[in-house]
Amino acid sequence: MTKIEKIVLSYSGGLDTSIIIKWLQETYGCEVVTFTADLGQGEELEPARTKAKMSGVKDIRIVDLREEFVRDFVFPMLRANALYEGQYLLGSSIARPLIAKHLVAIAREVGADAVAHGATGKGNDQVRFELAVNALDPSLKVIAPWRQWNIRSRMQLLEYAEKHHIPVPSDKRGEAPFSIDANLLHTSTEGKILENPAEVAPDHVYQRTVDPVDAPDTPEIITIGFERGDPVSVNGKSMTPAALLTELNGLGGQHGVGRLDLVENRFIGMKSRGIYETPGGTILLAAHRGIESITLDRAAAHLKDEIMPRYAELIYNGFWFAPEREMLQALIDQSQAFVSGEVTLRLYKGSASVISRASPCLLYSADLVTFEESAIAFDHHDAEGFIRLNGLRLRSWAARNGR
Secondary structure: OOOOOEEEEEOOOOHHHHHHHHHHHHHHOOEEEEEEEEOOOOOOOHHHHHHHHHOOOOOEEEEEOHHHHHHHHHHHHHHOOOOEOOOEOOOOOOOHHHHHHHHHHHHHHHOOOEEEOOOOOOOOHHHHHHHHHHHHOOOOEEEOHHHHOOOOOHHHHHHHHHHOOOOOOHHHOOOOOOEEEEOOOOEEEEOHHHHOOOOOOOHHHOOOOOOHHHOOOOOEEEEEEEEOOEEEEEOOEEOOHHHHHHHHHHHHHHOOOOEEEEEEEOOOOOEEEEEEEOHHHHHHHHHHHHHHHHHOOHHHHHHHHHHHHHHHHHHHHOOOOOHHHHHHHHHHHHHOOOOOEEEEEEEEOOEEEEEEEEOOOOOOOHHHHOOOOOOOOOOOOHHHHHHHHHHHHHHHHHHHOOO
């Protein structure tokens, strides 16, 4: 085994990563530094500090990344209208490169030889973490305990914890709980009954949104302001990126917006089922498409829609720091130069519907589309030549086929 002097661990404060601290100390006999990212998961993070201290960790980092997360990762992704497999707003996927970025930065700062994570060998997150580290600092070794240790069951995990006097919460001793990931953009829930796609998800799985059936009977009207493709205000009030997303999460959650029950294709080859809640992100996607509809040229909009699945797949598969994602981002950002204005939406029983849009950078012309007399000259006879030219190849094809 390569001699390692110091490891920076991505530490959630949960049972698995608490056990990983002890395992790293035993296995490598070196100092472990913990890094906990505050991405708006809605949990009190100070207990993570206490648990790390109990495990003998001297250098404990808890970093508030909420603004950076939304500004530099969520918003660029929303400019692309990114959806994986046409539905998933990539809430977990987009958080991993940010965590990896800070893992690497801390490793450089403290002179660590390696970084470590608690992702399992069946999931996507191991790929996302490690590809990001490869891109940012290939000299760092990446340690993935779930692929290395001989713990193969939940019972063995609990036995290891008790042997090393690692506190095990009472709710962790029974049946394995749902696997939950949360940040400012979303919550995702997997496991237990959800592993059977034929079973209906129980109500208690949902954490951020009310059941649309129980949502208010009165719609709520909201207006979102955009500048160069990014949301900057809600109902006329300017907000920071994290504050804006928090506000929309609250509004959307009250009206049951943003629920998704999805069976997706993981990068490593298996299918998995998850319950996602992305209230603010769902509202922003609808609003962004609304403002683009009046400010983007047709060909530019269609090109964006063509590259979007590729862009979303790159994020899902862990290639945020890859050159092709950065190339696509440059194209997407260029398209947003005039995507500014306001979009008004109706939130009602699970839906976020655009009902009006306005922009100082309009490409839409009422004079061109009106059925009434127009100030802009438009010769209807021009359409005849347009249709004949577009029909030329169809007439040739029909003649060949004897039609």
